[in-house]
Amino acid sequence: MRILVTGGTGQVGRALQRLAPPGYSIVAPGSDRCDVTDFDAFIRLVADEQPDVIVHAGAMTDVDGCERDPERAFRINATGTQHVAAAAQQFGAALVYLSTNYVFDGEAAEPYHEFAERRPINVYGRSKLAGEEAVRAIAPRHYIVRTAMVYDETGRNFVNTMLRAAAERPSLTVVADQRGNPTYAGDLAAGIYRLIEQPAYGTYHLVNEGSASWYEWATEIFRLAEIETRVEPIPAAEWHRAARPPANGVLANTAAAALGITLPPWQDALARCLARRAALQPA
Numbered sequence: 262m263r264i265l266v267t268g269g270t271g272q273v274g275r276a277l278q279r280l281a282p283p284g285y286s287i288v289a290p291g292s293d294r295c296d297v298t299d300f301d302a303f304i305r306l307v308a309d310e311q312p313d314v315i316v317h318a319g320a321m322t323d324v325d326g327c328e329r330d331p332e333r334a335f336r337i338n339a340t341g342t343q344h345v346a347a348a349a350q351q352f353g354a355a356l357v358y359l360s361t362n363y364v365f366d367g368e369a370a371e372p373y374h375e376f377a378e379r380r381p382i383n384v385y386g387r388s389k390l391a392g393e394e395a396v397r398a399i400a401p402r403h404y405i406v407r408t409a410m411v412y413d414e415t416g417r418n419f420v421n422t423m424l425r426a427a428a429e430r431p432s433l434t435v436v437a438d439q440r441g442n443p444t445y446a447g448d449l450a451a452g453i454y455r456l457i458e459q460p461a462y463g464t465y466h467l468v469n470e471g472s473a474s475w476y477e478w479a480t481e482i483f484r485l486a487e488i489e490t491r492v493e494p495i496p497a498a499e500w501h502r503a504a505r506p507p508a509n510g511v512l513a514n515t516a517a518a519a520l521g522i523t524l525p526p527w528q529d530a531l532a533r534c535l536a537r538r539a540a541l542q543p544a
C-alpha cells in the first residue's frame with residue numbers, strides 16, 4: 262500500500278508516519294515540498310509517487326488567521342483540496358480528506374452525526390466545508406473524516422498552550438461554554454488506517470470518545486500532569502478572538518462505529534500523550 266500524505270509535518274501527518282502498519286510505504290512531505298495550491302507541482306508529485314491512497318491532512322489550521330485572511334484560507338483549504346481531489350481521481354487513488362467539527366454551527370442540543378446539516382460560523386469552517394464539497398464532487402472513492410480538537414506531544418495545540426501558560430502564569434481563565442472532543446493524533450491516525458482497510462467510502466466522524474469544554478480539558482491536563490495552577494471558568498464572550506468557534510462542537514462517531522471503529526476515551530488518550538510527552542522531554 263503506497264500512501265501520499267499532504268501536511269506530513271503536521272500533527273496528523275506525523276502520527277500517520279509513526280503508526281504506519283507493516284508493509285505500508287508512506288511519503289509525507291510538508292508544504293515546502295508539497296504545496297497543494299500549486300496544481301501542476303502537485304500533479305507531478307502524484308505522478309511520481311503513484312499512491313494507492315492520498316491522505317489530505319495539509320490545511321491552514323490557524324482558525325483566527327483564516328478569519329483575518331479569508332482569501333488565503335480558501336486558496337489552501339478549498340482550492341487546494343480541489344487540486345488534491347482532481348489528482349486523486351486522475352491517478353486512481355482513493356482519497357482521505359481531513360475535515361472538522363467547525364463545519365457545524367454548534368446550535369444543536371445533541372452531538373452532531375455525520376449527516377447533520379452543515380452551517381459553519383467562521384471562515385475556517387466555511388473553507389473546510391468547501392473542501393468537502395470539492396471532494397464529493399470530484400473524487401467518488403473518498404473518505405471524508407471529520408475530527409476535532411487535535412493534539413499531540415509536540416504540535417501547536419491546546420495541550421501545549423496550556424502547559425506553557427501554566428509555567429508562565431499563576432492562574433488561567435479558560436472558556437467553559439464551548440465543547441468538543443479532544444482527539445489524540447495517534448488514535449486518529451490508527452482509526453484512519455483501520456478505515457481505509459475497507460472500501461466503505463463516505464463521511465465519517467473520528468474523535469476520541471466523550472466530550473469536554475476547553476475548561477474541563479484544561480483541568481484534566483493539569484490534574485494528569487500534576488501541575489497546581491488555578492483555572493477559572495469563563496464564558497466565550499470574555500475570550501476575545503477573531504473567529505467564533507461553535508458552542509457545541511461535539512461529534513458522534515456513528516458511521517465508523519458501525520464498522521467496528523471507535524477511539525478510546527479522551528481522558529485515556531490524554532494520559533498516554535502526556536506520558537509520551539514527558540518521556541520525550543530532555544532530562
Ligand SMILES: NC(=O)C1=CN([C@@H]2O[C@H](COP(=O)(O)OP(=O)(O)OC[C@H]3O[C@@H](n4cnc5c(N)ncnc54)[C@H](OP(=O)(O)O)[C@@H]3O)[C@@H](O)[C@H]2O)C=CC1
Binds near residue numbers: 272293412
Ligand atoms: N488541529 C485540529 O484541532 C484539527 C484539525 N483538523 C484537520 O486535520 C488536518 C490536520 O491537522 P493538523 O495535523 O492538526 O494540522 P497542523 O496545523 O499540525 O499542520 C498543518 C499541516 O498543513 C500543512 N500545510 C499548510 N499549508 C499547506 C499547503 N498550502 N499545502 C500543503 N500543506 C500545507 C503544513 O505544512 P508546513 O508546516 O510544512 O507548512 C502542516 O504540515 C487538517 O486538514 C485540519 O483542518 C480537523 C479538526 C481539528
Ligand SMILES: Cc1cn([C@H]2C[C@H](O)[C@@H](COP(=O)(O)OP(=O)(O)O[C@H]3O[C@@H](C)C(=O)[C@@H](O)[C@H]3O)O2)c(=O)[nH]c1=O
Binds near residue numbers: 411419500506
Ligand atoms: C490560551 C487559552 C485558550 N483558551 C480557549 C479559548 C479559545 O477559543 C480556545 C483556543 O484554543 P485553540 O487555538 O486550540 O482553538 P481553535 O484554533 O479554535 O481549535 C480548533 O482548531 C481547528 C483547526 C479545528 O478544526 C477545531 O476542531 C479546533 O481544534 O481555547 C482559553 O479559554 N484560555 C486560554 O488561556
